[in-house]
Amino acid sequence: MAPVRVTEADVERLAAVVGVPIHPAEIPAVATALGVLLNAAQLVSEFPLSDDVEAAPVFRP
Amino acid sequence: MTGADASALAIAAAVRARRVTAREVTAAALERIAQRDPALNCFTHVRGAAALDEAARIDERVAAGQDAGPLAGVPFAVKNLFDIAGVTTLAGSMIFAERPPATRDATAVAALRRAGAVLIGALNMDEFAFGFTCENAHHGPTRNPHDPSRVPGGSSGGSAAAVAAGLVPITLGSDTNGSIRVPAAFCGIFGLKPTYGRVSRAGVALFAGSLDHVGPFARSVSDLAAAYDAIQGPDPTDPVCSDAPVVPCAPHVGREIEGLRLAVAVGHFARNATAEALAAVTPVARALRVTRHIELPEPHRARAAAMVITAAEGANLHLADLKSRAKDFDPTTRDRFLAGALVPASLYAQAQRFRAWYRARVAEMFQEIDVIIAPTTPWVAPLIGAPRLATVDGAEVVARAHSGVFTQPLSFIGLPVISVPVRVPGLLPLGVQLIAAPFREPVLFRVAARLEADGIVAAPVA
Numbered sequence: 001m002a003p004v005r006v007t008e009a010d011v012e013r014l015a016a017v018v019g020v021p022i023h024p025a026e027i028p029a030v031a032t033a034l035g036v037l038l039n040a041a042q043l044v045s046e047f048p049l050s051d052d053v054e055a056a057p058v059f060r061p
Numbered sequence: 062m063t064g065a066d067a068s069a070l071a072i073a074a075a076v077r078a079r080r081v082t083a084r085e086v087t088a089a090a091l092e093r094i095a096q097r098d099p100a101l102n103c104f105t106h107v108r109g110a111a112a113l114d115e116a117a118r119i120d121e122r123v124a125a126g127q128d129a130g131p132l133a134g135v136p137f138a139v140k141n142l143f144d145i146a147g148v149t150t151l152a153g154s155m156i157f158a159e160r161p162p163a164t165r166d167a168t169a170v171a172a173l174r175r176a177g178a179v180l181i182g183a184l185n186m187d188e189f190a191f192g193f194t195c196e197n198a199h200h201g202p203t204r205n206p207h208d209p210s211r212v213p214g215g216s217s218g219g220s221a222a223a224v225a226a227g228l229v230p231i232t233l234g235s236d237t238n239g240s241i242r243v244p245a246a247f248c249g250i251f252g253l254k255p256t257y258g259r260v261s262r263a264g265v266a267l268f269a270g271s272l273d274h275v276g277p278f279a280r281s282v283s284d285l286a287a288a289y290d291a292i293q294g295p296d297p298t299d300p301v302c303s304d305a306p307v308v309p310c311a312p313h314v315g316r317e318i319e320g321l322r323l324a325v326a327v328g329h330f331a332r333n334a335t336a337e338a339l340a341a342v343t344p345v346a347r348a349l350r351v352t353r354h355i356e357l358p359e360p361h362r363a364r365a366a367a368m369v370i371t372a373a374e375g376a377n378l379h380l381a382d383l384k385s386r387a388k389d390f391d392p393t394t395r396d397r398f399l400a401g402a403l404v405p406a407s408l409y410a411q412a413q414r415f416r417a418w419y420r421a422r423v424a425e426m427f428q429e430i431d432v433i434i435a436p437t438t439p440w441v442a443p444l445i446g447a448p449r450l451a452t453v454d455g456a457e458v459v460a461r462a463h464s465g466v467f468t469q470p471l472s473f474i475g476l477p478v479i480s481v482p483v484r485v486p487g488l489l490p491l492g493v494q495l496i497a498a499p500f501r502e503p504v505l506f507r508v509a510a511r512l513e514a515d516g517i518v519a520a521p522v523a
């Protein structure tokens with residue numbers, strides 16, 4: 001898969017949706033950091049997992 | 062017994078035998094801190110008179126013929142994300158500095174005090190544990206005692222540097238992606254990241270709860286075991302703390318290692334690093350006569366998934382402050398926390414599911430192997446203020462994050478790991494990870510102790 005590219009406009013839109021105000025001066029650095037994360041996530045997501053693989057969070061009702 | 066090189070166990074034995082008082086030992090530690098810490102910047106809080114009073118009470122117990130504990134009079138200090146009754150828990154931030162003092166000790170801190178150890182103070186760290194350098198914008202960088210122009214590693218940098226410099230013989234830190242093992246390697250000391258859930262995190266400021274561990278640092282294997290034995294065990298106030306029976310590790314120090322199945326990790330763990338960092342494994346493998354190699358499944362994806370989980374959980378924990386006062390975060394963490402707040406939920410969930418898959422595959426490998434050996438870091442301690450990008454093994458990497466390239470795939474599934482210190486003449490310290498299946502810390506102590514006894518690993522005061 002092609003690397004994920006995150007633009008400053010992407011960050012502005014996402015931040016607005018999530019409701020996290022980001023100072024304009026911080027947008028480029030956040031775009032870079034988000035690009036690192038989304039490319040990491042892509043590396044995980046492109047690995048096939050069968051439906052019976054369930055996450056293992058600790059929750060004891 | 063009051064010198065910088067005194068071991069914790071030697072101090073405790075001397076205090077119990079009344080050859081030295083806990084107060085004298087504590088006063089000497091405070092004097093060393095006064096002398097060296099202005100340059101090293103390990104401590105963010107020193108208890109001073111309170112520590113001396115605490116030590117005096119240990120002496121009173123000894124004088125009364127009472128059992129003062131296995132760590133009687135041993136000075137220790139903790140990363141400043143551990144609650145200390147009466148002290149505000151900073152977690153490396155200025156945001157938490159506004160909070161009231163903690164009302165009680167973290168479970169692990171209380172356990173060490175019950176064992177007779179004397180709490181000296183709190184130690185510097187990367188803000189909210191999100192970093193591998195301990196270059197804290199609020200409290201200043203901690204400096205590596207082996208070379209003050211270099212970082213001590215992080216995020217438990219103050220914890221590692223304080224032990225390496227002989228300020229105290231034992232400290233506690235936390236490890237989410239490598240924050241005990243990376244600074245242990247850079248500072249040339251022993252660090253244990255126990256099995257996930259083996260040591261209580263109650264009273265510890267979380268970073269990414271799925272991956273957070275608590276563990277000790279020391280300059281000898283015996284001291285490391287003594288500290289670990291004091292803090293390991295169940296705690297109903299930590300929801301992930303295990304009910305598994307406690308197996309003391311001190312009795313395993315010195316036991317034979319014949320029959321243990323050992324292997325050196327290859328693939329991911331034999332590239333992505335400088336030649337010198339990879340070469341640190343060689344004397345360890347040679348001393349242990351390891352001939353077997355093993356390749357973990359998809360460790361690069363494990364690391365990637367750990368990054369996603371860490372950023373998403375960390376951002377969620379601090380979301381209110383990110384929304385209302387992002388300017389008060391350390392500039393080195395702010396952009397990454399903000400990015401974590403923007404990660405889609407499905408990507409986080411996929412990373413958690415991958416974690417379950419990876420755990421199952423690695424568990425299969427441990428049917429055939431007892432201890433896996435791998436480098437701790439891809440390089441020696443970087444310079445303070447090093448550039449954001451670095452080139453290693455022919456690839457450009459984000460330098461700060463890359464220090465965790467070998468530690469993240471292991472903490473991701475909660476495996477117990479001891480980082481042992483390896484010195485090559487003319488080089489700064491490096492570390493080698495000894496890795497076992499969950500709850501098999503005892504075999505790690507057997508192997509680490511053998512290496513120490515054979516002179517392959519050692520942690521002299523820097």
